Amino acid sequence: MPALPGAVPLLFVESVAGRRGADLRACGAPQPRAAALVGEELCREEIAGFPELSEPQVLRHFLRLSQLNFAQALQFYPLGSCTMKYNPVVNDQMAALPGFAALHPLTPAHLAQGALELMARLEGALAEITGMDAVSLHPAAGAQGELTGLLVARAYHRKQGRMRSKVIVPDSAHGTNPASCSLAGFSMTVAKSNRRGFLEAREIARLLDDDVAALMVTNPNTLGVFEPEIVEIAALLHERGALLYLDGANMNALLGVAKPGDLGADIVQLNLHKTFSTPHGGGGPGAGPIAVKAPLDPFLPVPRLKRTEAGWMLDSKRPDSIGRLRSFYGNFAMLVRGYCYIRALGTDGLALASRLAILNANYLRKRLEDLYPSATAEPSMHECVLTHDLEKRAGVSTFEVAKRLLDFGFHPPTIYFPLIVHGALMVEPTETESKETLDAFVDAMRRIHAEALTTPELLKEAPHTLPFSRIDEVEAARHPILRWRPEGEPQR
Amino acid sequence: MPALPGAVPLLFVESVAGRRGADLRACGAPQPRAAALVGEELCREEIAGFPELSEPQVLRHFLRLSQLNFAQALQFYPLGSCTMKYNPVVNDQMAALPGFAALHPLTPAHLAQGALELMARLEGALAEITGMDAVSLHPAAGAQGELTGLLVARAYHRKQGRMRSKVIVPDSAHGTNPASCSLAGFSMTVAKSNRRGFLEAREIARLLDDDVAALMVTNPNTLGVFEPEIVEIAALLHERGALLYLDGANMNALLGVAKPGDLGADIVQLNLHKTFSTPHGGGGPGAGPIAVKAPLDPFLPVPRLKRTEAGWMLDSKRPDSIGRLRSFYGNFAMLVRGYCYIRALGTDGLALASRLAILNANYLRKRLEDLYPSATAEPSMHECVLTHDLEKRAGVSTFEVAKRLLDFGFHPPTIYFPLIVHGALMVEPTETESKETLDAFVDAMRRIHAEALTTPELLKEAPHTLPFSRIDEVEAARHPILRWRPEGEPQR
Amino acid sequence: MLDAIGVAQLDDLVASVPAELRARAQLRLEAGRSEAEVAAEASALAELNRGARGFASFLGGGFYRHYVPAAVSAVLSRAEFATAYTPYQPEASQGTTQAIFEFQTLIALLTGLDLANASMYDGASAVAEAVLMARRVTGKRRLVALARSLWPDYRETVQTYLSAFGDLETVEIPYDDTTGLLRLDRLESLPGKELLCAVAGYPNGFGTIEPLGKIAEIVHRHDALLVSATAEALALALLKPPGELGADIAVGEGQSFGLGLNFGGPGLGFMACRSEHVRQMPGRLVGQTRDRQGRQAFCLTLAAREQHIRRERATSNICTNHSLCALAATVYLSLLGKHGLRELAERNVQLAHQAATRLEQRGVRRRFSGPFFNEFALALDDPAGRQTIAERAGLLFGPALGESYPELAQSALISVTETNDSQQIERLCAALATREAP
Amino acid sequence: MLDAIGVAQLDDLVASVPAELRARAQLRLEAGRSEAEVAAEASALAELNRGARGFASFLGGGFYRHYVPAAVSAVLSRAEFATAYTPYQPEASQGTTQAIFEFQTLIALLTGLDLANASMYDGASAVAEAVLMARRVTGKRRLVALARSLWPDYRETVQTYLSAFGDLETVEIPYDDTTGLLRLDRLESLPGKELLCAVAGYPNGFGTIEPLGKIAEIVHRHDALLVSATAEALALALLKPPGELGADIAVGEGQSFGLGLNFGGPGLGFMACRSEHVRQMPGRLVGQTRDRQGRQAFCLTLAAREQHIRRERATSNICTNHSLCALAATVYLSLLGKHGLRELAERNVQLAHQAATRLEQRGVRRRFSGPFFNEFALALDDPAGRQTIAERAGLLFGPALGESYPELAQSALISVTETNDSQQIERLCAALATREAP
Ligand SMILES: Cc1ncc(COP(=O)(O)O)c(C=O)c1O
Numbered sequence A, B: 001m002p003a004l005p006g007a008v009p010l011l012f013v014e015s016v017a018g019r020r021g022a023d024l025r026a027c028g029a030p031q032p033r034a035a036a037l038v039g040e041e042l043c044r045e046e047i048a049g050f051p052e053l054s055e056p057q058v059l060r061h062f063l064r065l066s067q068l069n070f071a072q073a074l075q076f077y078p079l080g081s082c083t084m085k086y087n088p089v090v091n092d093q094m095a096a097l098p099g100f101a102a103l104h105p106l107t108p109a110h111l112a113q114g115a116l117e118l119m120a121r122l123e124g125a126l127a128e129i130t131g132m133d134a135v136s137l138h139p140a141a142g143a144q145g146e147l148t149g150l151l152v153a154r155a156y157h158r159k160q161g162r163m164r165s166k167v168i169v170p171d172s173a174h175g176t177n178p179a180s181c182s183l184a185g186f187s188m189t190v191a192k193s194n195r196r197g198f199l200e201a202r203e204i205a206r207l208l209d210d211d212v213a214a215l216m217v218t219n220p221n222t223l224g225v226f227e228p229e230i231v232e233i234a235a236l237l238h239e240r241g242a243l244l245y246l247d248g249a250n251m252n253a254l255l256g257v258a259k260p261g262d263l264g265a266d267i268v269q270l271n272l273h274k275t276f277s278t279p280h281g282g283g284g285p286g287a288g289p290i291a292v293k294a295p296l297d298p299f300l301p302v303p304r305l306k307r308t309e310a311g312w313m314l315d316s317k318r319p320d321s322i323g324r325l326r327s328f329y330g331n332f333a334m335l336v337r338g339y340c341y342i343r344a345l346g347t348d349g350l351a352l353a354s355r356l357a358i359l360n361a362n363y364l365r366k367r368l369e370d371l372y373p374s375a376t377a378e379p380s381m382h383e384c385v386l387t388h389d390l391e392k393r394a395g396v397s398t399f400e401v402a403k404r405l406l407d408f409g410f411h412p413p414t415i416y417f418p419l420i421v422h423g424a425l426m427v428e429p430t431e432t433e434s435k436e437t438l439d440a441f442v443d444a445m446r447r448i449h450a451e452a453l454t455t456p457e458l459l460k461e462a463p464h465t466l467p468f469s470r471i472d473e474v475e476a477a478r479h480p481i482l483r484w485r486p487e488g489e490p491q492r
Numbered sequence C, D: 001m002l003d004a005i006g007v008a009q010l011d012d013l014v015a016s017v018p019a020e021l022r023a024r025a026q027l028r029l030e031a032g033r034s035e036a037e038v039a040a041e042a043s044a045l046a047e048l049n050r051g052a053r054g055f056a057s058f059l060g061g062g063f064y065r066h067y068v069p070a071a072v073s074a075v076l077s078r079a080e081f082a083t084a085y086t087p088y089q090p091e092a093s094q095g096t097t098q099a100i101f102e103f104q105t106l107i108a109l110l111t112g113l114d115l116a117n118a119s120m121y122d123g124a125s126a127v128a129e130a131v132l133m134a135r136r137v138t139g140k141r142r143l144v145a146l147a148r149s150l151w152p153d154y155r156e157t158v159q160t161y162l163s164a165f166g167d168l169e170t171v172e173i174p175y176d177d178t179t180g181l182l183r184l185d186r187l188e189s190l191p192g193k194e195l196l197c198a199v200a201g202y203p204n205g206f207g208t209i210e211p212l213g214k215i216a217e218i219v220h221r222h223d224a225l226l227v228s229a230t231a232e233a234l235a236l237a238l239l240k241p242p243g244e245l246g247a248d249i250a251v252g253e254g255q256s257f258g259l260g261l262n263f264g265g266p267g268l269g270f271m272a273c274r275s276e277h278v279r280q281m282p283g284r285l286v287g288q289t290r291d292r293q294g295r296q297a298f299c300l301t302l303a304a305r306e307q308h309i310r311r312e313r314a315t316s317n318i319c320t321n322h323s324l325c326a327l328a329a330t331v332y333l334s335l336l337g338k339h340g341l342r343e344l345a346e347r348n349v350q351l352a353h354q355a356a357t358r359l360e361q362r363g364v365r366r367r368f369s370g371p372f373f374n375e376f377a378l379a380l381d382d383p384a385g386r387q388t389i390a391e392r393a394g395l396l397f398g399p400a401l402g403e404s405y406p407e408l409a410q411s412a413l414i415s416v417t418e419t420n421d422s423q424q425i426e427r428l429c430a431a432l433a434t435r436e437a438p
């Protein structure tokens, strides 16, 4: 038990036979043996290796583990494309209200009107923010929103009697976009970004044919650039009967700045855990609502909210719907948070949030441009992609710059993405960081640049001040150990 | 912003003019100026120097500060006399229920029956545990319980027409005992513990006269020894019309083991934050109920719980009462926790808790006895007081042993207390620590002993691995700086 | 800051967005609210959900009412866990990565399979991903057999995920009308060479415990894979583990493990499989490794399966998963531990069987005879009418089965957990056995 | 472990307790309960407190209804703060010590005094300790003047604390029946040489704002100390600070600063004074210093005043204080900040004055004419009857003043905070102005 955060033994190693934590049984009369009731032959032995710990031990275990994490609430976390903004704690408090948290999903609608009303209001707000006609809160995350949107596109075309098989995706796209295309049964055609880092209408015109179901594009794109020809591109697509799918993961740049619907988008997914500030949870849960233009509404997944005389209900009788992609309707606990966030900021707050996010990104870009030039000359929106020449000059990689940043108490930016930029550092500061924090980050980045040239081993061996030194990821992949096994039992 | 926990600037230094966090005003029509309503001449200017920070900044500030603390939930914290046991988190959750947390103290009794019922049940449970007749939950902490108890004793004697002026307190007593005597207007007579570390009836007999109002004694005493002659002493006192005040701060040794009432106690205070596991909060809030024998009941502070036909109410019409020592009735939020704790453990759990606390203390004592002999040959109850010869052999003080323990991730024991033991280390492991933790502590203590003999500078300069090195307490007292002042403004 | 950038005002920064678009982007929402107002409004909405409190509930159907120990939320609310993201930088994420590694181990132990991933969205989507995974493993086969007794939303989700693939066909295996169990003979008679995988609930959508071992035998005879799908994960503490019975991929919903209800989301999809199939597995995986000092450490691994590396050839598009839910399950399972979890499962069985027996004594019969864990289908003349009567008596139960199974219009589910007690069971009996018309 | 110790069984360890005592110590409580059962039981008790929800409340009288920002509990629930103890080891307690130092500064700024301590139990006990402190400062004087307009529980607490000292006498300074303010003339006429200190509420127990500056002038003319006592700490954000007006010791209740109501406890006693009196101050004090590397650091200091060092000659017996409550206030005050706190105070004033005006328009008059912050006394024919009428209309107000002030049997307090709104005020007017008999 070290003084400072440090290694914590695995649960299974801390386990001591016979020890126990919570006991959830009610006291009561002795009962018939459960195995006898269910059928002895159906029942297992006790689970060998399952942990046996007291409640204080369990709590200490996880609290000590928590001490090993960086997190937005504690550190600047400018992970590009992830929008690690401050998550107001009141939103967590609201989601935990028994009226929400203890509500069973199959509660009769008339006993769940508050939850349904909240979702209806959220759908309305997201429609207004995106400039779209209909919203489904169904998808569990951005990627599932993408899949949902693409299946909607497929169903729409099919209903029109067209069986289109291709989706155009720019080379700068986030990995989920091509993966979603495959999952939705489309083949993917790659559109090249131009040298300035955006998509030209020309390129789309070149690729467009009657087999193209949609173009899937992120805007601002992954270089942080607002796609200047997007309206023209949308027109081209629509002319050929194709749809514009807008990946809304970067909506944090567009609140009150541009509505995807006005840009010509037919489908857009939102990542509530980014733009609408639901906490990221170490990798979810998030929520990935999708919004569509009216003609696509019939194809949205079931269930859908429906207003009846008796109030709101969830309707699954929608013949053209693509069906469902999960149980129930949406990651409700995250929807509560997103709803509260929108209410708190309101019209002006949301518009200001995007503008401040853009301000912060451009401030960082400007203050670092001599050492880490932007990958594009275009103005940045809410994030900027930086480059450097340290590899050439000092044999120091982006990866090593990132590791060194840890020593300064900053979570590194997203690295090596977008793929079209060599050694990219994708920095998204978000609007909730103060100028002082940005300045401190600038100082660290500048100092690291100097170190790279003078003492590159400092970077190569970083981090130096964390509870763990460089962790061997190659070894992990080469000899995968994906679970604990009792001493003596071989890993398989 | 360092990677690891480290210095956090003061709020006032982080402040930036014009920045703001929470805005609690409701939106609404513009209002008349408040100062005009109250009277301009009564109102102040804005508070120069008051912090101006955004909500994310405030949260990060305090989360980072939290990282600089040791705490029971994270570290072994064997602070003798303080009973730093595990605090079940469900108890915090219960205290935060709106039905408790949002209840105004002046709510009409018929709308607050749940709170009153809970307190009545708690009083009943504490009476049963202590073997006393009546309980008041009024005092805010142990020390206030002591004062309350002594004032009750004073009022009792006065009612009998006796104006007694002295209280006998053993030399081993906790500092609050003599201080409470003074505060209650008594002069203090010190009783000497014998060489085995307990109080002899002989000594009391020697000191007893008709001016003695009470003997105030902790049992088990601060050496962790059960006072063997306590029953005899009680009899002596009662014979002379004096009372036995039992400081119940060490009740964690006595649950289901011995009832103060059976030992002859007339008054006992309990520290809910110790025995009954309410969290210590960095120094409170706690709760210090007092329990008395029936003859003292009329003198208990007001209000008192009273059962009427309409249910429970708080009664302040008690002519013999000593009055009140605070507003309202008890640190209710702590009472909820203590109540839940007692319910969860129940008869057997409480009795086992004390026995395991005693087991753990004796285990540590035994495993360390060659290097750190116990200050007494008597058996230990829930804590043990250890000594050492490192000062003689290596010029290393108890203070330095304590500082070195920090490097091993352990909060040090209470040191230099009780005053009657030279260089004491007062170790109270509590029942909620596992054998593995105790063993790790033993290892650290043994290693430190070896270090003291071989590399004493390791101890003299400890701690080495914490965010802060040795902090200069002497300087703090010599030139007190008790608040931040704006740059340029002199400290006064 | 504007000066540093060299612009005059905030709006100059968005000049790359055509002015006309910006003008139209003006939001028509309400003005912002103070925290107190937002809290008051959300609380008022929460209060409107009368079904969330004051009822004795026997609702099941895929999400289960279990007590969540306070320590779970104490851990989940740690900002270090809640406000971190996917642990791309392992040195700054050992809390998250180790917890996931522990989660993977716990799921492997529960399912009796070699390994598990870091989480999926929920049970239904995990089943769909399992079918796609089975397809990658088995190659060119065409037929996906879904037990009709599988949860309806799981079946529908599989259908949606497969809808994009013209070359795949699903076939439904009926259930036995008496036992509520999958018809083994109908599985047997499938065109074996074309079978890719079969999916069976465990327990199934009637709460009934499928004979997984026998199903596996048939499926393996066809050289296909068996996917088991568990909605009530607590059952795995008592029932033989799917892996031991021959399931190749075990998926399910981990909501029972400390997540609460939350009106249906987030859930916790889990997925376990055999080592040899790991490279076809979707989702994040954490592996054990070492740091430079040789200390045991953990990091994301085998990312070559994933979208950010493999893009259109990834095993899935999943990116954000349900990491914090996996943490909740890890804490929950650690707290209950080997004995507590088993005893809790037993308690659920005891109460559910007590309810079934008491109802039977009052003339309300189980619809199916198969063995069950903590949920079972009742035969009821008029489920909706009964629900109304029950509701008046302060009771909730269901879902009614008619909407998903027209042939079971006179049937509804009852789920009994440790949150119920004998007295509630008696009230339920009274409500369901009374002759009163709704 | 028993082996290591060398005993055969657990009970051998308590052999030093006579067997007969042990036998009688057998507890007659109920058996232990599972966490779920304890939670269910406590929740049921909480539900019985109908007054905690569903009412529009105007209850005041020493504890005030203010919105507590969620960030406060997010910080307070950090185990590092909640489960630490008094920071005896500063190297392991910089979180707690720095927060206390910040708290001391905030209180000093609010009260306009040089410095403040780490906290007292509550407002009432802080007043009592302030009087004892004044006694240590002023030496052998005899007379403690308490404004009758001071909160009754504060007065009673002072009486209790002083009851042990035969050499001290308290004298009550009456209030002006029209203004509700302390009678300066009566203060003036006290035997000056014997006066130790005077204590006045600020605002006082009728919500009225005492002319502290004038009081100070008189008290100082007697060479005595002035103690100001504030129950509604929020008032200090708007009113001239007591220190500036001449108070020597400013004490009060900080519950308004993020603590919530909790049926009256814990509160947060605060105490501020002039530098020259610091060595007579009770309670913990944190001071700034440095560590070996010269980094700014904090530790408990001036402990020579305290019980663990000075024992029977300590300035107080206080040990455990209300540290976590002080942390709550520190977080709260930081969140609101310079502007937010002021605006909140203004909002309280506006609403309270709006209520007073609207009531007046409906014929319900203030009992006193003195200036007020967010609380005032009303003249009511039958306060208890009115409370019953109000309660039926979903309203709470009070306390009625008759119990503590027999001469004010026809009066009750109304407290109006930001948690109220115009609509609630109208409902209150309706309930208090109606002619309906209770
Ligand atoms: C541009 C972009 N699109 C899509 C996604 C996928 O969203 P999710 O992680 O919620 O599935 C991300 C998330 O990282 C993203 O950055």
Ligand SMILES: Cc1ncc(COP(=O)(O)O)c(C=O)c1O
Binding pocket: B081, B082, B141, B142, B143, B144, B174, B176, B177, B218, B247, B249, B250, B271, B286, B287, B288, D318, D319, D320
């Ligand atoms: C033996 C003893 N008595 C009394 C007290 C005083 O209790 P409190 O700190 O709750 O005022 C303590 C606390 O440290 C103690 O250990």
